[in-house]
Amino acid sequence: MRGLFKFMLGKRMLVAWVAVLTLVAATFVRVSDPPFLTAVRELTFDSYQQLFPREYQPAPVRIVDIDEASLKQYGQWPWPRTRLAELTRALNEMGAAVIAYDIVFAEPDRTSPGLVLQNLTADNLTDLDSFKSELAKLPDHDVVFAQSLEEAPSVVAFAVLTHTGGRLPMSRAGFAFGGENPAGFLTPFPSTLPSLDMFQTAASGSGGISLSEDEKGGIVRRAPLIFTDGTKLYPSLGVEALRVAQGASGVLVKSTGASGEAATGNSAVTELKIGSFVVPTTAKGEVWVHYDTDRKDRYVSVLDVLDETKRDLITPLIEGQIVFVGTSAAGLLDLRTTPLGEVVPGVSVHAQMIEQILSEDFLTRPDWADGAEALATLAIGLIMILALPAVGSIGTALMGALIAASLAGGSLMAYLQNGLLFDPVYPSLAVLLVFVAETTLLYIMTEREKRFVRQAFGQYLSPHLVNQLEEAPEQLVLGGEMRDMTILFMDVRGFTPISEQLTPTELVSFLNTLLSPLSDIIQHEEGTIDKYIGDSIMAFWNAPLAINAHASHACRAALDMLKKVDELNDQDAFGFKAHGLKTQSVHIGIGLNTGEACVGNMGSSRRFNYSVIGDAVNISSRIESSCKAVGAELLVSDATRRAAPEFAYLEAGEIPLKGKSEPVRLYALVGDESFRHTEGFRLLSKSHAAMVSDMRDGNAAGAALHLEACRKAASERQSPFYDVFTAAIADLADRQAASGGVPEEGHLPLGAAEQEPATPMIEQT
Secondary structure: OHHHHHHHOOHHHHHHHHHHHHHHHHHHHHHHOOHHHHHHHHHHHHHHHHHOOOOOOOOOEEEEEEOHHHHHHHOOOOOOHHHHHHHHHHHHHOOOOEEEEOOOOOOOOOOOHHHHHHOOOOOOOOOHHHHHHHHHOOOOHHHHHHHHHHHOOEEEEEEEEOOOOOEOOOOOOEEEEEOOOHHHOOOOOOEEEEOOHHHHHHOOEEEEOOOOOOOOOOEOOEEEOEEEOOOOEEEEHHHHHHHHHHOOOEEEEEEOOOOOOOOOOOOOEEEEEEOOEEEEOOOOOEEEOOOOOOOHHHEEEHHHHOOHHHHHHHHHHHOOOEEEEEEOOHHHOOEEEOOOOOEEEHHHHHHHHHHHHHHOOOEEOOOOHHHHHHHHHHHHHHHHHHHHHHHHHHHHHHHHHHHHHHHHHHHHHHHHHHOEOOOOHHHHHHHHHHHHHHHHHHHHHHOOOOOOHHHHHOOOOOHHHHHHHHHOHHHOOEEEEEEEEEEEEEEEEOHHHHHHOOOHHHHHHHHHHHHHHHHHHHHHOOOEEEEEEOOEEEEEEOOOOOOOOHHHHHHHHHHHHHHHHHHHHHOOOOOOOOOOOOOOOOEEEEEEEEEEEEEEEEEOOOOEEEEEEOHHHHHHHHHHHOHHHHOOOEEEEHHHHHHOOOOEEEEEEEEOOOOOOOOEEEEEEEEOHHHHOOHHHHHHHHHHHHHHHHHHOOOHHHHHHHHHHHHHHOOHHHHHHHHHHHHHHHHHHHHHHHOOOOOOOOOOOOOOOOOOOOOOOOOOO
16 A cells, blocks of 8 residues: 555656646636637637638629718718619619618618708798798608619618617518527527618618627627527528528528437527528527638729719629628728738628628538537547656657647648638647646656756856857856957056045945946847956957857947946946045046957866956957057957958057067057048048058158147047157157167067057057
């Protein structure tokens, strides 16, 4: 007994129990079918129609459109009923099989002579009696329209209301039942807004134009075929139009309990027979509308129909057609959204529904679909539970993916071949849910000693590095690789005097205020923070992620860092001015160098850092330490300048290094790409190059002349830079004078003593 107890408490058994409970819960949710599942299911079916809309087959269905052009010609809506009578007679003369108005004529025509007479007074006209007499001779507009409806095969509309107090429509269609009477189990409407009695009496039929009560998301997926008040049945506009067009007297409704239909205990409509056409329905007597794109050739403008000069052209489009009269004009607010994502006139829904009936191209969702999907959820979940201990997590994941793909493929095939709507999404989500429950519990039980990479490294590595290590933690091993990189060193100028004026707490606050935004700039430009050394930052580019134009990123970051320090000073972010400190502003020096370096995880197997070492790093550090001597805030090596030639540079000097036969030439980085192309920098660069050339040639006088031109073209910020050049040229002149005015042949007055800060354009003796 104890062995069995231990077995049941074993890791795999516990995982299995959790997975089974998860599966039971998922199956229960599917059986209960909450509204959010219905919404997800319908979005899936929408995607099928978007990918594979109904293939259009020519059908005798036409929309006569009250469009913007018609409103412009005949005036705003509503039109006088005499205009509609003219339209009805024109369509009848053209041979329309039926004329169905997707419009409710619930009120008398306000332009009828009788109503106009009631509102006339002597204040309006001087000869009122004479005018009334003439007006009374005119026919009533509603009577004229009713006569046109009576002369033609026509259908008028009614709308379902959500409140009581309305009237019931006339039903011109007879209904016969196979099975239960749908009036006994369909949800009855409270009341309706029908067309005027004279129009219902005159027309061949009357049909409802309201949408399904389930269409609450703004997308029209289903259209009701029948309505009920709890006692009688009433057809929809499309059903009535199809009945009248065929000359049929009634509609046969088949429901549960009929011959060939099982009485399941849940009363439901299964199909309608309208003349010679059989239409499969939902349990509520609705049809899933199988949409085609909103084709322009479905529509004929009222303007064209009433144009006598176009009668020969329009007649072939109307003759023998089931004609729906509706509106596409935006101002009349009869626009609907279809599963295809199109916004179409409401009348298009009726027309497309009849098209699919005529072509027998239906969408259906069998009444057993819900049960089949629930069973599929349960069966697939059990397969996943049994598979995990047998084939492992990866094998189970692949199996789940294969099952989900099979469900999706089978569902799509059923849609394409038979118009059947089955949901592959929820069973697939159940597969995923069971798998996640199993693997999550296994992870907690067997790998709790592991820590997420972000918890260990997120505080001191760049976001790019952290993301890479999260995706591939195997990179966290000792060793390194050689890469072409750009390295940055930044240091605060005069940090010691600043620190002497601040308490330890204030000093920490100062460093945080300064280093945080500068670090953000580096990381924004895809750099990696290597380390903070007191008031200094070391960073590098092109590791661990390969970065195109890494030198350009580094140069842009360095320029932005200088701008950020200026902003902080202007805002007195450090509080130096507010506290009256001797030091009023902060200045930094930045050095950049590009070259090969070794980058990787360095340290012991228990504690290591991702860092970079090599000559390129040492050179970058030396460059940064030369900023003060050169009088420049931002110095780069010649290698960096060549790697990022688009920026604005001024030659600054050379640094001789131990073990190197050639010194490292330095450049002051003074601006970005846009600054490089300014006229001011062009003049400065030209004068600066001439000054450097003269200094190399030992021409102190010429260099001095060009120095003056440089000072005029340079900004105030560059004054310290040219102050150093002033001293260098003066030293060159003194040396020339001491040597009789002749510089040493073949010797360029450049460089600095080894391991000392660089002095631009002079040699330390």
